[in-house]
Amino acid sequence: MMPEDNKTLEQIFSAIREKAATHAKEKEQIQGPKIYIGMATCGLASGALETKKAFEEALIQRNIQASITQVGCMGHCYGEPLVVIHNPGFPPILYHQVTPGKATMLVKSFLEEGDPLFEYLLGAMDENDMIPQVWDFPRFNQEKRVVTKKCGLIDPEEILDYIAMGGYAGLAEALRQDPRHIINQVKNSGLRGRGGAGFPTGQKWELARNTEGKEKTVILNADEGDPGAYMDRTILESNPHQVLEGIAICAHAVGARTAILYVRAEYPLAVKVVTWAIEQAKELGLLGNRILGTPFDLEISVFQGSGAFVCGEETALIQSIEGHRGMPQLRPPYPVQKGLWGNPTVINNVKTFATVPLILKHGETWYRNIGTESSTGTAIFSVVGDIVHAGLVEISMGVSLRTLIFDICGGVPNKKSFKAVQIGGPSGGCLPAEFLDTPIDFDSLTAAGAMMGSGGLVVMDEDTCMVDVARYFLDFTQKESCGKCTFCRIGTRHLLNILERITTGDGREGDLELLEDLSKDIKEGSFCGLGKTAPNPVLTSLRYFRDEYTAHVAEKRCPAGVCRPLTAYYIDLETCARGCDACVGSCPVEAIFTTKNRKKGVDPTLCVKCGECVTACPPEYDAVKKVSPPDRAPIVERPPDIDNC
Amino acid sequence: MIAEEKAMLEDIALRLPGFGKERGNLIPILQMIQRKHGYLPPDAINMVAEYLEIAPCEVYGVATFYNQFRFTPPGKHQIQICLGTACHVKGGDIILENFERKLEIREGETTPDREFGLERVACIGCCALAPVATVDESIQGHMAPSKVEGIILGFQIEKERVAREKKKNDAGG
Numbered sequence: 137m138m139p140e141d142n143k144t145l146e147q148i149f150s151a152i153r154e155k156a157a158t159h160a161k162e163k164e165q166i167q168g169p170k171i172y173i174g175m176a177t178c179g180l181a182s183g184a185l186e187t188k189k190a191f192e193e194a195l196i197q198r199n200i201q202a203s204i205t206q207v208g209c210m211g212h213c214y215g216e217p218l219v220v221i222h223n224p225g226f227p228p229i230l231y232h233q234v235t236p237g238k239a240t241m242l243v244k245s246f247l248e249e250g251d252p253l254f255e256y257l258l259g260a261m262d263e264n265d266m267i268p269q270v271w272d273f274p275r276f277n278q279e280k281r282v283v284t285k286k287c288g289l290i291d292p293e294e295i296l297d298y299i300a301m302g303g304y305a306g307l308a309e310a311l312r313q314d315p316r317h318i319i320n321q322v323k324n325s326g327l328r329g330r331g332g333a334g335f336p337t338g339q340k341w342e343l344a345r346n347t348e349g350k351e352k353t354v355i356l357n358a359d360e361g362d363p364g365a366y367m368d369r370t371i372l373e374s375n376p377h378q379v380l381e382g383i384a385i386c387a388h389a390v391g392a393r394t395a396i397l398y399v400r401a402e403y404p405l406a407v408k409v410v411t412w413a414i415e416q417a418k419e420l421g422l423l424g425n426r427i428l429g430t431p432f433d434l435e436i437s438v439f440q441g442s443g444a445f446v447c448g449e450e451t452a453l454i455q456s457i458e459g460h461r462g463m464p465q466l467r468p469p470y471p472v473q474k475g476l477w478g479n480p481t482v483i484n485n486v487k488t489f490a491t492v493p494l495i496l497k498h499g500e501t502w503y504r505n506i507g508t509e510s511s512t513g514t515a516i517f518s519v520v521g522d523i524v525h526a527g528l529v530e531i532s533m534g535v536s537l538r539t540l541i542f543d544i545c546g547g548v549p550n551k552k553s554f555k556a557v558q559i560g561g562p563s564g565g566c567l568p569a570e571f572l573d574t575p576i577d578f579d580s581l582t583a584a585g586a587m588m589g590s591g592g593l594v595v596m597d598e599d600t601c602m603v604d605v606a607r608y609f610l611d612f613t614q615k616e617s618c619g620k621c622t623f624c625r626i627g628t629r630h631l632l633n634i635l636e637r638i639t640t641g642d643g644r645e646g647d648l649e650l651l652e653d654l655s656k657d658i659k660e661g662s663f664c665g666l667g668k669t670a671p672n673p674v675l676t677s678l679r680y681f682r683d684e685y686t687a688h689v690a691e692k693r694c695p696a697g698v699c700r701p702l703t704a705y706y707i708d709l710e711t712c713a714r715g716c717d718a719c720v721g722s723c724p725v726e727a728i729f730t731t732k733n734r735k736k737g738v739d740p741t742l743c744v745k746c747g748e749c750v751t752a753c754p755p756e757y758d759a760v761k762k763v764s765p766p767d768r769a770p771i772v773e774r775p776p777d778i779d780n781c
Numbered sequence: 782m783i784a785e786e787k788a789m790l791e792d793i794a795l796r797l798p799g800f801g802k803e804r805g806n807l808i809p810i811l812q813m814i815q816r817k818h819g820y821l822p823p824d825a826i827n828m829v830a831e832y833l834e835i836a837p838c839e840v841y842g843v844a845t846f847y848n849q850f851r852f853t854p855p856g857k858h859q860i861q862i863c864l865g866t867a868c869h870v871k872g873g874d875i876i877l878e879n880f881e882r883k884l885e886i887r888e889g890e891t892t893p894d895r896e897f898g899l900e901r902v903a904c905i906g907c908c909a910l911a912p913v914a915t916v917d918e919s920i921q922g923h924m925a926p927s928k929v930e931g932i933i934l935g936f937q938i939e940k941e942r943v944a945r946e947k948k949k950n951d952a953g954g
Contacts, residue, residue, distance in 0.1 A: 181907045181920035213909030364866030366906030401812065401849055402905060442808055442847035445903070459807035461846040520867040520908035527909050558866065594866045594908075608869045612903065618846075724879055724926050744882075746875045746926045 148429045149308045152420055156299035169202040169247050172220040173234075174288055176209035176373040177366075177405055178527075182216035183235065190236035191219075194243035202247060208374020210288030211528030212275070215258060218288075223247060227264040229257050275525050278544045280532045282506065282514045283490045287374035292409050295416040298377040304422055306493030310385040311430050318389040319345060322492065325500040326512035331357055331448070331485035332560065332589045333665070334511070334578040337492075340482060344390040344472040347480040352392035354383055355476065355483040357453060358399040358406070361445035362561030363612060365592030367516045368486035370528055372399065372406040375490070376413035380436070382489030384423060385496060387434050390482055394435045398453055401440040411438055445562070445616035448590075449664050450475075450483045452618065463618045464664035485590065487516055507533030511577035515591065521558075522597035524549045531576065538572040541595055552597035556681070560589025562609045562616075563669030565676030566602060585676045587669070601698035602681040603688050607635040609673040613666065623661030627654055628670050635674070639699040641765075643689035651678060694764045700745045704766035707736045707749075712759040719760060722752035729774045737772035789818050793825050797832050807833060811844055820851040848903070856891045856898030858936055860916050865904030867911040876912050877901060879929040896936070 171191055175184045188204065195202055210218060215232030221242065222228040229252055231242065238256055245251045252267065259270030270276045290297040298304070310318050323338025344352060356379065360368040372379060383395050399407050414436055418424040425433045444462045447453045452462040454476050475481025491513060495503045507513045511533040517540070520526045524546030531540060537557060541547060548554050556566040565586035567574070574580050578588050596605065614628040631654055634647055655671030662668050678685060687693045694702040707719070707728075712735040719736055720728045727742035728749060736759075738749070753760045763769050793814055800806045800813075807829070814825050821844055830837040844850045862868075862877040877899075881887055884897050891898040907913045910922030916932055 177905075177920070178907055178909060181910050181913065181922045213907075216909070360906070361903065363864070363869075363904035364908050365904075366908060369906045402902065440809075440812060442812065442849040443903070444847050456808065456847075457805060459804040459843065461843055518908060520911065521870050561866070592866065592908075594870060596870060600870055605870070608866070616903075722927055724882065724930070744875075744878065746879065747872070748926045751925070 143429050145308065145311055145428045145430055148421065149304075152299060152304070152422070156296040159294075159296040160300040166203050167201065169200070169221060169223040171202055171204045172207045172222075173204065174209055174216065174218040175206040176370060177403075178209055178213045178370075179216045179218065180405075182233075184217040186236045187217045187219065187234050187239050190239035191243060194240045195247075198243060198248055200243065200247050205291055206293070207290065208287050208292045209370045209528065211284060211370065211530075212525070213527035214525045215527075218258075220261060221246060223250075223252075225250075226252060226260075227267065228261040229267060230259055230261055230270055231256050232258045274543050275546065278539070279530055280506065280514050281530050282494060283378075283487060284371065284375075284516060284528065284530050286378065287371065290375065292374050292376055293412055293416075295377055295413065295420060295422075298375065302497065303377055303493075304381055306496035307381045307384050307388075307422065308428060309496045310388055311428055311432060315345065315389045315391065318385065318496070321500045322389070322495060325495045325503040326507075326510075327488065327491055327495065327503065328511065328578060329485060330487035330491070330516075330590070332563070332587065334588060337484060337488055340472055340484070341386060341390050343470070344392075344480045344482045347473050349480040351394065351477070351479045352390055353476045353479055353481045354387045354390065354392045354395040355450075355453065355457075355481060356383055356395070356397040356399075356486060356489060357448065357450070357483050358397060358403075358486050359441040359448045359453060360400060360403075360486075360590060361443075361448050361616075362590055362592045364518070364520055364558075364594050365561060365590050366518050367528060367591045369400075369403050369406050370518075371486050371490055371516075372403070373409050376410045377417065378490045378493055379410075379486055380413055380417055380423065382492035383436070384427065384434055385492050386482060386484065386489065388432055390480075392482070393433055395437075396457065396476075397436070397438045398441050398447075398457065399438060401442055407438060407440060414438070444618075445612070446618045446664070446666050449666065452664070453483065454481065461618070463620050464666075466663070487591075508575070508577050510579055515576055515588070517591045517593045519545050519593045519595065521594040522548050522552065522600070523595040533577045534575045536573050536575055537567070540576065540593075541572070545595075548595065548597045550597075552599065554595070555598050555600055556596045556602060556605075556677075558586075558594040558596065558605065558673070559592070560587040560672075561592045562613045563587060563665065563672055564589045564592075565672045566596075566605060566680065567676070568680040570680075585672070585679065587672070599696050599698070601639075601694050601696040602677040602684050603635065603639055603694075604696075604698045606674045606677045607632065607639050610635055610670070613670040617666060617670070620664075621662045621667055623658045624663075624667030624670065627658040627661070628667075630654060631658070631671065631674060638685065638688045639694075640701040641688075641692045641699075643692075645689070647689055648678065648682070648685050692765050697762045697764050699764075702766065703745060703762055703764045704740055704769040705738050705743055705745060705747075705749065705760060705762055706769040706772065707738055708759045708761055709735050709737075709772070710759075711757050712736055713754075713757050716754070716757065718752045718754055719749035722748040724748065731772060732775050737774060738769075739774055740766070740769065786822055786824070789822060790824055790828065792817065793828060797828070802833055804833065804835070807835075807840065807843060808847075811840075811850060815850060819855045820853060823852075853891060854895065857896050858917055859898045859900065860914060860932075861900045861902045861905070862888070863903075863905045863907070863911070863913040863915070864901050865906075865908055865911070867908035868904075868913055871911040873912040873924075875926060876914060876924045876929065879926045880914075880933075883929055883933055896940075897933070 219231045219234040260267040327337045328334040447462040451465040456462040471481040516530045610632040619625045727739045750760045830840045912924045
């Protein structure tokens with residue numbers, strides 16, 4: 137549908153809305169049950185494709201007419217594959233961990249016989265007097281879903297779904313307004329960039345607006361490189377249009393005519409979904425030339441990032457689009473003054489852009505009222521690691537870490553105790569239990585030594601070694617250092633070397649002080665955010681878990697039993713059951729042998745310390761033990777090989 | 782192998798004119814070559830340099846900077862082990878080690894018969910399912926050392942089955 141010259145914005149947009157409303161109504165009127173399957177990357181990884189196939193086959197087999205819709209991710213990754221079934225006469229019901237077997241049973245028992253199989257359901261999505269609602273659970277009702285509200289409820293590949301739920305109204309509103317007024321609204325809303333640094337978005341836009349330059353560009357930074365974070369991917373996969381709408385509003389506000397979506401090539405589904413979304417929006421006249429009949433044009437394209445963590449830094453990102461190595465450049469000039477190909481460029485994160493349409497639609501005051509004074513709005517975290525209800529969580533700024541980890545996400549599983557939480561990825565820090573009451577906002581987290589980052593939050597239980605975690609992050613930043621600054625390039629290498637020798641039992645006296653000195657120098661001597669923050673994991677873990685470092689260096693002992701050169705496995709002959717072979721088959725290197733009295737022993741020269749035998753040993757025996765340092769393991773002699781006799 | 786490389790270069794030569802000669806097209810061109818052929822052969826680097834009128838070392842410098850690009854042919858089945866934070870905490874390195882042991886190659890290498898390639902990736906963003914490995918296009922969540930053998934065995938059984946069927950067909954025909 138191309139907008140015609142004589143039609144006004146109102147006429148064109150109301151025609152599109154009408155079309156969406158008709159589409160929604162038609163969907164509503166489809167007879168029979170409706171099945172919605174979450175098919176974002178998490179869902180697919182848990183087997184959503186097989187589940188979908190099982191549903192299709194069972195429906196054909198039983199000759200039931202039902203519609204199957206693919207939706208995005210609801211953020212409840214612990215329960216994937218997630219399926220919502222709306223069977224007439226019942227409220228929509230959410231089922232979790234729907235394996236192909238369960239899918240077949242649901243078709244038979246629920247769709248054919250009317251039994252909703254209470255043992256498999258998580259809850260009902262609407263109010264009713266039959267089934268408990270999901271909204272009664274803290275994982276659902278303590279969240280504040282603003283930006284991710286539509287994720288998992290709409291078909292990401294159908295633009296009309298988004299419009300029917302009020303989508304693109306923010307863009308229509310923006311096009312009615314003077315660009316300066318939009319910038320003022322974003323400024324007054326208090327929105328700060330969600331990429332990690334928290335720079336005020338409105339201010340960035342104003343700078344770009346006020347800079348002279350014809351070819352201004354807007355770039356979406358979806359180069360989500362933090363290991364342990366996937367919020368941006370989920371939003372792009374589940375609700376791409378909200379991001380596109382935000383980009384279009386920004387382009388209108390700053391006076392840009394081109395927009396580039398910089399998406400990681402490691403996210404093939406996100407690239408596919410977004411590319412398709414652009415096509416659909418162009419077709420409806422919501423992107424492209426003469427958007428909604430106004431003189432505003434926006435050419436939008438996708439650039440696939442090739443996998444370099446440092447490209448999340450905006451000047452490095454620009455270098456990479458220009459076809460160079462992604463090395464950060466000196467600022468000022470800032471990209472808003474002199475960015476891509478020397479033109480003023482606005483770069484914002486996925487979550488920032490996804491928030492903008494909501495501010496335009498509901499007003500700046502509405503947004504200001506969410507969150508805290510200095511950090512308004514919501515924060516989206518991917519809460520992973522040793523946590524019961526892992527997944528994507530959106531909360532108001534200012535909620536404490538304790539509420540997020542224990543109340544909303546269910547705390548640490550397997551009766552283990554909480555040890556630390558890592559926030560902000562390789563640039564952030566590890567906070568111990570004393571900091572659980574820290575409110576989550578930009579300033580409080582920085583004060584505690586961590587940082588907001590882009591939203592990765594890894595929970596660690598008592599079995600995690602903090603020295604090993606610090607080593608892991610340094611291994612990552614050292615590999616990802618672009619090599620420009622000596623302190624970052626060589627300094628991180630040395631930090632890593634020291635941490636490696638500590639975790640392998642070769643730590644020396646004075647190593648801890650050396651780590652601290654070196655960290656300070658790297659922070660001072662590096663030029664971009666990567667180097668300035670790379671020592672953070674080392675510094676915070678040294679500050680809060682120094683005794684663990686000391687145990688590694690002085691006693692050659694890993695208190696958590698993680699650092700493999702410092703641990704050993706042995707089998708307790710008291711509790712090992714005679715004749716039981718459970719551990720033998722589980723060992724990948726055949727390190728387990730049978731002793732003379734038909735019990736088991738571990739050959740320390742062969743053992744690779746993978747821990748499979750611990751899992752395999754039946755809990756009633758619980759005979760496989762781990763000790764650190766390794767010389768504390770009793771020696772069990774391997775009997776001469778009988779086969780050779 | 783020589784013929785294979787020659788065909789590859791001919792194909793690349795055909796596709797290059799689809800791109801403009803601007804420097805900004807360098808990474809999209811490299812991505813196209815890798816998508817079509819699985820890796821960047823040395824001669825292709827020279828070809829791209831010539832096409833964009835820049836030095837081969839510039840192209841090589843850019844290609845080696847990014848994690849995405851490969852310079853050796855991948856295996857028929859490409860295995861990627863995620864070593865993101867969540868996967869690390871849950872023992873991703875043990876999974877990688879198991880694959881290395883079973884396939885008798887190191888990360889970044891391909892088995893001599895070119896059946897399997899093994900790589901590590903920083904994070905594929907399925908952290909709730911940690912530890913994760915991707916085998917070809919499918920993502921395997923909640924990996925365990927004991928699952929490693931099963932995955933490799935699955936491919937070997939499939940290969941043997943195909944070979945057997947082929948033999949049967951040949952004999953029948």
